[in-house]
Amino acid sequence: MAMTGVLRPGHAQLRVLNLEEGVRHYRDVLGMVETGRDAQGRVYLKCWDERDHNSLILRESDRAGIDFFAFKVLDEATLDKLERDLQEYGLTTERIPAGELMETGERVRFEIPSGHKIELYATKTQVGNGLQVTNPAPWTPAAEKGIAPVRLDHCLLYGPNIAEVKKLFCEVLGFYLVERVLGPDGEGEAAIWLSCSHKVHDIAFVEHPEPGKLHHLSFLLESWEEVLRAGDILAMNKVPIDIGPTRHGITRGCTIYAWDPSGNRFETFMGGYQPYPDYEPTTWTFDGLGEGGGLDYPQRKLHESFLTVVT
Incomplete structure (x- = not known):
């Protein structure tokens, strides 16, 4: 099928009770790659074969759960159109400025009827998967660390x-x-x-x-x-x-x-x-x-x- 509109799951921000325990679990046991930490104290991770800077953000809190789940869309024009469509449907949207999440462009956030916060965004810095884009190998050493999901x-x-x-x-x-x-x-x-x-x-x-x-x-x-x-x-x-x-x-x-x-x-x-x-x-x-x-x-x-x- 043609890939237009909403492309794929992009990231989730997860609440953990102890930040360093959470980091050790997702980085060392699951085998994700840590890509950054921000001034708010959040830790950013990605799976080894993902190209974008992050797909999981960990935030320390007194209760576990999810803050939001996000989807990447095709481009900025698609983001603008979907924001208008959501507003016409009757939902209130919020524009989160670029950079509020590390290496991530503007995000459109809205709450759905189940009480979850969903985000859409069009741009995120591509850091690659550790492989060259010309004549690449099939995997990198990161693919052998922990469980190593793709x-x-x-x-x-x-x-x-x-x-x-x-x-x-x-x-x-x-x-x-x-x-x-x-x-x-x-x-x-x-x-x-x-x-x-x-x-x-x-x-x-x-x-x-x-x-x-x-x-x-x-x-x-x-x-x-x-x-x-x-x-x-x-x-x-x-x-x-x-x-x-x-x-x-x-x-x-x-x-x-x-x-x-x-x-x-x-x-x-x-x-x-x-x-x-x-x-x-x-x-x-x-x-x-x-x-x-x-x-x-x-x-x-x-x-x-x-x-x-x-x-």
Whole structure:
């Protein structure tokens, strides 16, 4: 598909209870590259194969969770158009000046009906992935540090009003519905998976009474063997694991979910299929989430912690 409009997930700002513990986890265990620290005390990181300066920002706080999740758009004209479209839709937008985040241009921030803050931006300094652009090698030494995911892939957010969230993302931002879980009564949608590309999802939402909650940030690996290796590394570093290694029925992704030192859940993920906007969305019944293997295909059961623990 033509890459226009909203391109991809760009960055997330995460709250951690102890900054240096968080940095050690994401830099040394997960294997991200630290790219800077700012006057506010925030720490910036990127996955080794990402070109842009940062995809994860850590901020110390007295409570864990997510401050905002951002998407990169094609160019400044696209950013201006989407800001107007959001305002015409009835949302209040805020322009964050260039440089408020290190090496990042102006951002348009808005709050969605689930209580989450979403950002759009068009420019961020490209620092590269450590490979030359002519006749490059396939990887760098950074690809061997820790789990070493290749990119920030997606997030799952919990909050209310996801029917309104879906309408906003699909009608204004150009996303499309890939998969969904129906509510227990067979009416309405309890969970939705949305894409702005031909990835199986770029963002997902679950209906939840508390607004603004984070279920997980997901980091992409390239093979099932790398997911299994991630499990070894997590175990060697005594990182508590929620689920996995396993495979979802939903999205067909292979995965491990675990918690960082602050209790924020993160995912090491690979697989999934490549949908297009003309595909009919896949529908799961609420029973299918458990007995049908939607959540955990091999065990075909629900995991209470996965459904209830959010930050």
